[in-house]
Amino acid sequence: MPPASLPPPAPDPHSRAGTGPARVRHLALDLTVDFAARTLAGTATWHLAQPAGAADALVLDARGLAIEAVAAGPHAGGSALAWDLGPDDPVLGQALRIALPPGTVAVTIRYRTGPGAAALQWLAPGQTAGTEPFLFTQSQAILARTWLPCQDSPGIRFTYDATVRVPPHLLALMSAENPQRLDPSGTYRFRMAQPIPAYLMALAVGDLAFAPLSGRTGVYAEPATLAAATYEFADLEQMVATAEQLYGPYRWERYDLLVLPPSFPFGGMENPRLTFVTPTILAGDRSLTSLVAHELAHSWSGNLVTNVTWNDFWLNEGFTVYFERRIMEQLYGRPYADMLQVLGRAALAHTIAALGPTSPDTHLRLHLAGRDPDDGLTEIAYEKGCALLLALEARVGRPRLDAFIKKYFARFSFQAMDTDAFVAYLRTALFDATPSLEAAVELAAWVDGPGLPAAAVSVVAARFADVDGALAQLAAGTAPAALAPPTAGWSSHEWVHFLGGLPPTLGPEGLGALDDAFHFTASGNAELLAAWFPHTVRAGYGAADVALENFLLRVGRRKFIVPLYQALLATAGGPARARRLYAVARPNYHAVATTTLDALLAEEPAVGAGAAG
Template structure:
């Protein structure tokens, strides 16, 4: 018999459900989507785990109107139930307490969402790529409770069925088995047979069409976006096959993408069976599709084996970044993956410098109790976690590490994992088999120490070395136009590295020459624009101002917004300008972005 690694999971500080004697096992959801009132209304029926001697069910809610609660027994008979709502907390919301009868097998909650529900983004037609309104959800980290009364902890999993009614000319999609064509009545039924945590609950409604890419992959997008997206993601099936070759079978049946309007706050969200992605990765040359590889990798690290609490977030993202780059290396070669490693390491170093090298927020295992877990969604979890696995790879070799990771995903499929249990498993299955290995890895410094440990393997890119040569020529006084032959065929990553490598003190005349040679201001590539605009602002290059304002008005991806507003604030009249742009742009942003930007712009004097 294989050894047991089960340990009691830690209490989740971000969910009231940890105090619940009852656990849920299945959700039957019935919702009506009302664009006029910007609300969802319906019923959530929670089937309880059997054989629980439970007298109370506790669910997480935030800004929900609870209209009625009913208890069901095994024969389907229902009775109205008393319920109470706990004290409201700005981050956690309110606990919904439901006393249970001895024969209760299910609890139904009838409810309505608020028009300002933090997970829901309601878009007018002008905010989309078409002529119809749009709705999408973003449940991570603890926003599912704003559109669904649930046990909103990543350590609690459930299956679900759903019926969703929408305007008949719109298509509804969920993180479940999805339709590929419109229903004339506007009524859609969904099924998710694999258990998921609440943060992976997802809903989108809009003027959407579907294009298949293979027997198990395809693209949903607004009609005007679909052809471009289908071309950009043509290698999707190859990505899934590469991932399976590395770490075992894909366990979710289909893998489809939904390209959302530009206000989506993240690059992507790994909702099972239906990854949500930003249109900012539609570069035209497939150079930004590593983001899709990242979200695909979450089908193993995160969706299959899930962080038990948000303090353990690195177990999702560190493995996923490592896995993403292995997929990209498999498809496009080691030199391509090397560029991603260098860019990621640089982003992590910037984060460490910003947070503070001694800050406990640079530990892998976090202490987020009393804070919004979004504060832990930084490059530390992603890139320091990846760097730990790169260090382990350098010590034991790829074959041994790959075997370990593949077995890890298989053994803990559809389970939650906390840091202590993972470390126990790592030691038993890998480190303890070689005397002195844990000491050479310096594991404690990685997990519970600040900054980047000194034994992290260096990362380098031959293709970036070629970029650095062109930067050297530019610094030596050569005209930007003279660099044109050498830059032909550069990927987005090389251009971003080039822009990051420019001197911070470039005079406006030099910036103008660069723009004339390479047309940065009019680029259609969001990554290039996001790297270019801070350079233009720093130099006072006015011809880029209108393009920057247009970008900020239409793009809601937080990764871009925060550094761009910060760069704007660093200019002489930046506060006034930033607030003016933000006042116009804020309705286009999701609450995940406005929560950060409100504090950045409203507290400055």
């Protein structure tokens, strides 16, 4: 069956591209990476979806870019075109409006980025695992416009090819067909044949090596990290094969991972063909690889079928969380996946409480016009979206829901989907056969209602029964050392649940006994440390102070560091300590993290719900 055709989307409140009739279809990018100046410079040639009409203009998004010239045709030497940059908005940037003579089929823009481009993180050697500098991009949600003039809307897709010039001892990679070995010339050429939105544009440059994991999967990392990464991700091919069994063929040819330095602000980023991942999941026991399953699942939900605007973000993330846990269940069993569901539901409850149970920000359909779309990157999109699919599964059964999801990905592949179009398709493909189903699921309450609807399915993890038993024994006065033997086989997820269940009244002495028994402060597992440190901060457990400060100075993952700064702010004398630490740590954080933390650590911070990732 050919892909279904969706109606034209409504204008994107976070992109200026909807204000002009011209649409792009292909990008030819030519850039030089300058580590000394911390800039990218070169040309972006946009091929149009159709020749320009009599009054057409090409409208692109730009933020902080220095536009040097604009020419007609596929080369910078074409005839000059009139252009202007509109008023600057601190979130949206500027509209780059280019006048198009009738019949124009391509436009070439010569430009350079600023050293403070928000998508780009330039790392000195001391911020990496090696002895060379490093560059990586983070384009989601609307930061592609800070390193590329583009139609920066998730509803607009294009293919691309690129030439990137870097220092000859460094390797360049993109969200495209990638080299696996260093080219002594320092010139790399890339091709992405499948159309993608601008937020999936990605570039990384560093001292990188590659190790294959299967014929279509592999891992890139700095040489000092490669062996650990290769061990950690040994099940990657099984993950891809399992995902295909569930919801159809993988459409992007290769699936490789790039392990970034620890300043990367997210757990992972689903750039097509090359997922970026944080080194904080290198636990040494493969216990945190559900994050990789999540980014892989985005190859279907998000990369293949994409939210039209960031108001529909849940269509990317809710499906992906559900899909991720189905992959983990297939590989490691239902009890393992149930732990992920329970931890996710707890995170959702925390977010709803922080945002407020009646807040419109707890709706699946968001209204983010006039705000940074990163405001919508919370557990609502992820976990409430997943909970809706669990509610559907409970009422129609897995086989029927799986058939629906598989057909959904096939019918709307390489297209954008908004909430209204999805609801219409859900009614046609699933609800029509059972008219009472929509009311039973309470669909309207999920999409446009606050909090967690009554139709939500309870989740239970059998493997957490032993954890809850240990917590009960601890509360009854059992010494932590006596609990050590039964906990020997616990996974990271059981330990995170244990730490989340510790009483908030536990003082330094109690935390010290736990630390002596289980060595939390000395753990190399970032998930455990991120769950442990809020207790040590609250209780004033000084033995963990050095480890906490080292963690905040080294790790830039927003999911971890925002709650830790929030914990510091809530203690006596904590605000001054938090700001002192942040002043030192800030250069190691990406703009995605500093945007949140700058507001949080202002003189009168407004503590919010935090962010997923």
